[in-house]
Amino acid sequence: MPVQAPSSSQKTTMSAAQFSRLQQIIFERSGIYFQDSKKDILESRLGHRLGELDMGSYDEYIMFITIGPYRDDEFQEMFNRITTNETSFFRNEPQLNYFEQEVLPVLLEAKSATKRLRIWSCACSSGEEPYTLAIQLHRSLGVRLADWHIEILGTDISEKMLKVGQTARYSSHALRSTADIVKSRYFNEVNGFFDLDPEIQSMVYFEKLNLKDRLSALRFGTFDVVFCRDVLIYFNDEMKQHCADLFERTLADDGYLFLGHSETLRGLKSPFEAISVPHTFCWRKMTATSTKNNGRA
Ligand SMILES: C[S@@+](CC[C@H](N)C(=O)[O-])C[C@H]1O[C@@H](n2cnc3c(N)ncnc32)[C@H](O)[C@@H]1O
Known part of the structure; x- marks a missing residue:
């Protein structure tokens, strides 16, 4: 048979x-x-x-x-x-509020001479996280945006997810944590899907990147802010240390690192110190100056 x-x-x-x-x-x-x-x-x-x-x-x-x-x-x-690709726009609002209301003003002031700001969303899944940051920058800068050179890089190991990000068309589920006023300002509803405003799309670019691949990551240069949310939980201690070392290399002095709500750098060797504001999951790369100011934004 x-x-x-x-x-x-x-x-x-x-x-x-x-x-x-x-x-x-x-x-x-x-x-x-x-x-x-x-x-x-x-x-x-x-x-x-x-x-x-x-x-x-x-x-x-x-x-x-x-x-x-x-x-x-x-x-x-x-x-x-x-892999688990779970994400959404405005995921973890208290943390994003801290980024927009406390960290961004400090960074925009610090960068006012060069007017250049670089942000890396390093496990961005289908793009909701980097696009959320772009919306926050867009509304923070208003008409001043034209004077700034803003780069937001979204990377992920999954090509399938990155393609969704490049298309920038989302279901209502992706927008479940998004305020109606933001939805109507930044999205165009077509046949039950939501197309992101092309101006916001133009602030973000996507590249495939495996966080294991240190050399490929270093090609992207230095960033002022790194968002690395909900991916360290899938790694073991060796890979978490590898990521902490990578962020030490890729973050500018005094740069900010945002982690997921159940992630920490505690127990790893790194120059990052947790900012002691609840629900922010924000870490700062310490230098002599920031140590003096006690790491506060
Ligand atoms: C749960 S999603 C997090 C999405 C987003 N950061 C958020 O918090 O909303 C985790 C993402 O990590 C990506 N990922 C897993 N391992 C990776 C690796 N080695 N390098 C880059 N991305 C990875 C997965 O493809 C997935 O899209």
């Missing part, structure tokens, strides 16, 4: 050894560490893919992703399935 490849509805079992190999491959390629307790999650996210590829075992898939001719493309495909 001929052996049949499993259909996408049939479940292929992942052995402990196969899980451990995939865990290692994913960590080496992305820095994401799937803990042992997450085996079932990985199995359920990849099971469907095996069905699509008519593969009968994870060994076959492991060969495909490590030595197959399409391994880089398949890694992207796998990555799209195993």
Whole structure:
């Protein structure tokens, strides 16, 4: 009787050894560490893919992703399935209010001679985070925006997510935390979707970047602010330290780093000090001057 490849509805079992190999491959390629307790999650996210590829075992898939001719493309495909891309406009309002009301005025004053400001949203998913920052800058600067050279870079490891960002068309779900007044000022509703104002789009550019790849990250130069929210939680301590070192290199002196609400740099070696204002999750790269001012914005 001929052996049949499993259909996408049939479940292929992942052995402990196969899980451990995939865990290692994913960590080496992305820095994401799937803990042992997450085996079932990985199995359920990849099971469907095996069905699509008519593969009968994870060994076959492991060969495909490590030595197959399409391994880089398949890694992207796998990555799209195993990562969490959850985001929205104006996500974590208290933190963004602090950025807009306390940090931005300090930075705009400090940069008033050059009128250049660079911001990096380093795991930006489908773009809502960098576009939110662009809206905040747009309304803070008003007509003065024309005199400024503002660059907001959004990077992510997922090409699929970056494409959504480049399209700048969002569902109402992406705007669930956005005030109606902002929605009507900065979005155009078309057939139930929301198209972002082209002026805001022009303030942001997107590039694919794996945070593991230090040299590629350094190509982008130095930033005044880095947003790195809700990605460190997927990394182990070694990769978190790698990111802290990267931000030390890429942030200007006295620059600001914003993390997600359940993320911290505590326990890592870094020149960053937490700003002691609740709900801001804001860290500052300390220099002699900022130490004197106690790190406050
Ligand atoms: C939960 S989303 C966070 C989105 C946004 N920063 C926010 O807080 O709303 C996490 C993002 O991290 C990205 N990511 C995971 N590992 C990465 C890596 N090694 N390099 C760059 N991006 C990565 C994922 O593709 C995903 O889009």
